[in-house]
Amino acid sequence: MSANALSQHYAEQVRQVQDGLPAELPEWLAGRRRGAAQRFVAAGFPDPRQEEWKYTNVRPIATKPFAAPAADAPVSPETIAGLGFEGLDAHRMVFVDGRFRPELSDLEGLPEGAMVRSLSGMLGGDTDRLEPLLGTLAHDRFSSFAAANMAFMSDGAVIMLSRGVRVERPLHLLLVGSAGSPATWHHPRVLVQAGEQSEVTIVEHYADLDGASGFTNTVTELRAEAGAQVRHYLVQDHADTAYHIGSIFVQQRRDSRVTSHNVNLGGRLVRHDLNIDLTEPGAEIELNGLFLVGGRQHVDTHTRVHHSSPNTTSREQYRGIGQGHGRGVFKGRVLVERGAQKTDAQQHSANLLLSPNAEIDTKPELEIYADDVKCAHGATVGQLDETSLYYLRSRGIGTEAARGMLVFAFADEVLERMELAPIRTSIERRLAARLPQAGVMEVIA
Amino acid sequence: MLKINDLHARVENGTPILKGIDLEVKPGEVHAIMGPNGSGKSTLCQVLGGRDGYEVTSGTVEYLGEDLFELEPEERARAGMLLGFQYPVEIPGVKNIYLLKEAYNAQRKHRGEPEADTFQFLKLVREKLQMMEMDESFLHRAVNVGFSGGEKKRNEILQMLVLEPKLALLDETDSGLDIDALKVVSEGVNKLRAADRAIVLVTHYQRLLSHIEPDFVHVLSDGRIIKSGDKTLAHELERSGYHGIIGEAA
Numbered sequence: 001m002s003a004n005a006l007s008q009h010y011a012e013q014v015r016q017v018q019d020g021l022p023a024e025l026p027e028w029l030a031g032r033r034r035g036a037a038q039r040f041v042a043a044g045f046p047d048p049r050q051e052e053w054k055y056t057n058v059r060p061i062a063t064k065p066f067a068a069p070a071a072d073a074p075v076s077p078e079t080i081a082g083l084g085f086e087g088l089d090a091h092r093m094v095f096v097d098g099r100f101r102p103e104l105s106d107l108e109g110l111p112e113g114a115m116v117r118s119l120s121g122m123l124g125g126d127t128d129r130l131e132p133l134l135g136t137l138a139h140d141r142f143s144s145f146a147a148a149n150m151a152f153m154s155d156g157a158v159i160m161l162s163r164g165v166r167v168e169r170p171l172h173l174l175l176v177g178s179a180g181s182p183a184t185w186h187h188p189r190v191l192v193q194a195g196e197q198s199e200v201t202i203v204e205h206y207a208d209l210d211g212a213s214g215f216t217n218t219v220t221e222l223r224a225e226a227g228a229q230v231r232h233y234l235v236q237d238h239a240d241t242a243y244h245i246g247s248i249f250v251q252q253r254r255d256s257r258v259t260s261h262n263v264n265l266g267g268r269l270v271r272h273d274l275n276i277d278l279t280e281p282g283a284e285i286e287l288n289g290l291f292l293v294g295g296r297q298h299v300d301t302h303t304r305v306h307h308s309s310p311n312t313t314s315r316e317q318y319r320g321i322g323q324g325h326g327r328g329v330f331k332g333r334v335l336v337e338r339g340a341q342k343t344d345a346q347q348h349s350a351n352l353l354l355s356p357n358a359e360i361d362t363k364p365e366l367e368i369y370a371d372d373v374k375c376a377h378g379a380t381v382g383q384l385d386e387t388s389l390y391y392l393r394s395r396g397i398g399t400e401a402a403r404g405m406l407v408f409a410f411a412d413e414v415l416e417r418m419e420l421a422p423i424r425t426s427i428e429r430r431l432a433a434r435l436p437q438a439g440v441m442e443v444i445a
Numbered sequence: 446m447l448k449i450n451d452l453h454a455r456v457e458n459g460t461p462i463l464k465g466i467d468l469e470v471k472p473g474e475v476h477a478i479m480g481p482n483g484s485g486k487s488t489l490c491q492v493l494g495g496r497d498g499y500e501v502t503s504g505t506v507e508y509l510g511e512d513l514f515e516l517e518p519e520e521r522a523r524a525g526m527l528l529g530f531q532y533p534v535e536i537p538g539v540k541n542i543y544l545l546k547e548a549y550n551a552q553r554k555h556r557g558e559p560e561a562d563t564f565q566f567l568k569l570v571r572e573k574l575q576m577m578e579m580d581e582s583f584l585h586r587a588v589n590v591g592f593s594g595g596e597k598k599r600n601e602i603l604q605m606l607v608l609e610p611k612l613a614l615l616d617e618t619d620s621g622l623d624i625d626a627l628k629v630v631s632e633g634v635n636k637l638r639a640a641d642r643a644i645v646l647v648t649h650y651q652r653l654l655s656h657i658e659p660d661f662v663h664v665l666s667d668g669r670i671i672k673s674g675d676k677t678l679a680h681e682l683e684r685s686g687y688h689g690i691i692g693e694a695a
Contacts, residue, residue, distance in 0.1 A: 386497070391534035394494055395548035395604060396522035396555070405547070409538025409587075
């Protein structure tokens with residue numbers, strides 16, 4: 001489709017979405033959406049000439065006239081159960097093609113003071129509580145995809161915890177694609193407001209039904225108030241034909257602690273932007289990431305950690321594995337503001353190439369405007385260590401099994417930081433299945 | 446068991462290092478190969494272990510009647526030839542117990558025996574850990590990561606005790622050990638001694654041999670065995686140094 005025709009297509013899409021929204025939509029919301037729609041239509045999709053998109057060409061996305069999927073697809077509870085993490089005891093919200101499906105979800109037993117609702121439900125009449133949350137952290141400075149989400153979103157999850165509320169069981173957000181047409185898109189939005197001293201584990205989990213393919217453009221806005229503890233898992237396990245763009249915005253206040261686990265196994269073209277703002281002393285973020293790219297997959301992660309207050313800490317560890325013709329990108333930016341003394345920032349990116357045709361680019365970027373800080377970073381791209389391989393073989397372990405053990409060990413150093421064993425185990429299994437070396441799981445089990 | 450015949454080898458495309466080694470090792474025997482730095486001790490171990498980067502230019506090595514060079518490193522190990530490393534390798538993320546279990550079962554599979562279940566295997570390993578005065582927590586630590594020099598060498602011998610090789614080839618197992626660790630490691634090696642097992646110790650120093658008594662001592666110099674004898678040769682070396690022995694042989 002020509003650029004002009006596409007632009008008209010999206011202008012029409014914007015009109016349709018606006019028409020479909022409740023008439024009583026408050027002006028603040030209508031205004032934010034209008035603004036985002038205008039910005040998206042004006043900017044179009046990102047271009048590799050833009051610095052932030054240098055390694056990722058979204059042409060496969062930018063040349064398709066995406067539209068919202070048709071009516072609710074029939075999906076059975078058994079199918080949903082099959083996509084979950086075996087053994088994970090969790091509250092569950094299921095979304096199919098971006099729409100909340102209460103009949104497939106289970107939100108029983110949430111503690112008092114924990115509000116977990118669908119965004120569509122709240123847009124239908126409870127918008128006041130959304131005003132301080134929706135679109136107030138997200139911005140489209142680095143990507144027009146966040147604007148597209150604001151313009152086109154219709155559903156998602158809203159999680160609000162009052163002061164001191166501790167949600168014991170994790171909250172599993174399962175977002176499933178069912179549409180067979182690759183030209184469908186949806187724009188889930190996840191809003192998290194973790195009140196002072198509250199504690200919660202949120203699992204954002206993307207998967208596709210057999211034969212499904214499409215474009216998921218998601219935005220997450222997460223606020224951790226003073227002393228809050230939030231563990232955020234992002235498991236992207238789409239079909240290998242799917243497109244996935246995720247923009248995550250985190251704002252942390254005094255002594256809050258956020259842990260992020262970002263695992264990318266599936267998808268054809270995947271990009272994540274994690275924007276972290278540590279705004280008050282004592283705020284701490286831990287960022288763990290793992291991606292595996294094979295076939296013709298392309299997975300790009302940009303993290304931006306903004307130390308805007310003194311005495312803040314970030315620990316970042318990202319690992320990538322490339323096989324086949326896979327292509328991986330990691331760019332980690334750490335920005336220490338003037339006056340953000342005693343910042344402690346560590347970033348490490350390690351990457352493993354298992355095939356001569358795979359490629360991984362890693363780029364740390366430190367910008368430091370304070371003088372009393374501890375900042376360290378390291379980035380490596382390499383192959384399996386021959387000496388380790390020889391050592392294992394010299395004990396009688398076959399070459400393939402030895403390679404498998406080493407690749408697995410490399411990935412596991414990130415996965416072992418996960419507290420939820422069922423998720424870790426499930427990812428280990430998926431990983432083992434995707435590695436050419438057979439029988440890795442038997443070794444590890 | 447092991448028959449080395451006129452072995453010549455070099456680092457790939459480098460200068461010759463082994464210049465005609467002859468050695469025969471029979472079951473039940475303990476041989477010590479001693480030599481100064483640069484005499485070819487490590488190269489001999491690497492060539493026997495099958496490490497990449499070394500080139501055999503002539504000569505033969507027979508192990509249990511087979512051409513050793515026809516076997517991949519893992520096949521050598523499964524056939525019972527194990528090499529204890531001078532510098533045991535650190536492998537982050539691979540737990541000791543996984544390495545031991547995989548290696549143990551690879552060997553059993555090779556012999557056509559059923560794989561050991563976890564319970565049986567743990568029982569066996571615990572017994573061996575005790576012999577090496579090692580804590581069970583070692584099993585759950587990544588292979589050699591953060592181990593002291595002594596712990597690494599103990600770990601090598603632990604693997605030997607678990608895998609029960611027919612031929613144990615120990616490359617500078619005594620280097621980097623303090624007196625206490627040397628004692629534990631030596632005792633471990635002595636426990637390996639058996640009528641159907643051969644042990645080859647490669648070492649620079651005589652001190653290991655006061656803990657492990659060899660049946661034969663060979664002096665390696667400039668890629669050749671220049672003198673062989675019984676354990677008294679080691680004492681002679683201690684008195685006159687390599688210089689004396691090499692001068693006498695020249």
